[in-house]
């Protein structure tokens with residue numbers, strides 16, 4: 001793996017993806033250490049009205065509990081939050097999550113851009129944004145916000161992505177700090193946990 | 199692709215203060231992230247360029263309360279929104295033994311779909327003659343719409359699909375009469391609803407109520423206001439009464455959390471504990 005800045009300043013991780021990202025998320029969550037200390041916010045495109053399938057499937061694969069937050073839920077260390085079907089997931093100043101039902105953004109609700117942008121606004125340079133495989137451009141502007149606020153940007157290697165539209169769109173609008181294969185992302189998170197644990 | 203410029207905290211404060219002074223409504227306890235996006239959107243649609251311009255045009259009177267509020271507040275609703283909830287509510291109501299009259303508040307009328315769904319359910323359970331149903335909203339325009347009992351024909355596909363998923367017997371259109379492009383709720387149901395223009399947050403409003411539906415209103419507010427609204431509801435709800443919230447809203451983390459028991463694992467129906 002290339003040199004990565006394993007800095008203990010990081011306070012949160014935000015992950016987005018659509019087509020093909022479900023398997024990737026499963027792999028990542030499956031390898032995440034139980035004591036992983038940063039909160040992780042996941043926004044993944046999904047079908048309206050399929051309320052529980054995704055969360056259950058992800059929870060089974062994950063050592064840690066994956067939670068679909070309720071509106072105004074306080075953020076806890078080391079918790080994994082998945083944007084619920086049909087709601088945008090916003091991170092708010094004051095350490096809580098809000099949900100909203102406004103119009104779709106990039107034809108999506110939840111929209112990855114919204115979760116990333118609100119996350120960047122709150123965590124500034126202490127955020128790591130990871131964008132996985134996907135078939136549209138949602139998430140690209142969100143990654144730009146992460147970068148603009150001084151956070152770290154990572155995309156899944158377009159060569160490895162099932163559909164590379166999403167990571168490539170991010171590349172075209174902002175500087176990407178690291179292009180990683182899934183195995184490298186996992187390794188990175190495990191290494192990161194060793195420093196943020198301290 | 200362009201991102202709108204980020205609205206700064208001070209700009210936002212100034213805007214909220216101006217709206218409060220000119221339009222007598224306080225947005226300071228709205229969910230901040232989505233409020234900011236609504237404002238950004240308004241600025242884009244009206245080509246105002248900046249928050250400062252928006253503030254100036256509110257002060258000069260060029261921007262009217264209604265045009266701003268229509269954009270900023272969200273009125274989306276459906277008949278039998280969240281069908282699994284309506285299915286469960288039916289079960290809960292069947293299990294409760296309502297001996298005397300049943301007083302119900304539905305907060306946030308919007309265009310009426312939720313209270314219409316409720317009337318259909320009560321009718322189906324033969325509870326209509328016992329029930330007194332009050333529907334409140336602070337938006338006078340939208341109450342008028344609800345009062346007309348009209349549902350646009352184009353939304354009937356979604357409404358019907360919801361209705362089928364609730365598993366209720368009969369046909370949704372049995373409760374409506376076609377009127378041009380719209381469907382009108384039958385008079386025997388519509389005439390039983392009392393609509394009131396009330397700001398639930400600001401106005402004093404109390405009673406002794408058996409069931410309060412407050413769905414998809416907390417979702418626009420921050421934790422502090424959520425807590426205030428819940429406390430207000432709590433004061434008006436009878437012992438063993440039901441508090442009903444939207445499918446991702448909860449009383450957890452609020453001051454009233456310990457005073458209720460959630461019925462079932464999933465749907466947000468909370469029963470007030472006996473003390």
Ligand SMILES: C[S@@+](CC[C@H](N)C(=O)[O-])C[C@H]1O[C@@H](n2cnc3c(N)ncnc32)[C@H](O)[C@@H]1O
Nearest residue numbers: 272275306308312335336337397398399413414
């Ligand atoms: C998104 S709609 C929800 C409608 C319906 N309850 C549902 O869940 O489908 C929210 C409604 O609540 C109304 N509302 C918001 N805040 C209110 C307040 N403080 N007092 C009364 N009505 C309010 C709005 O005008 C709007 O019509």
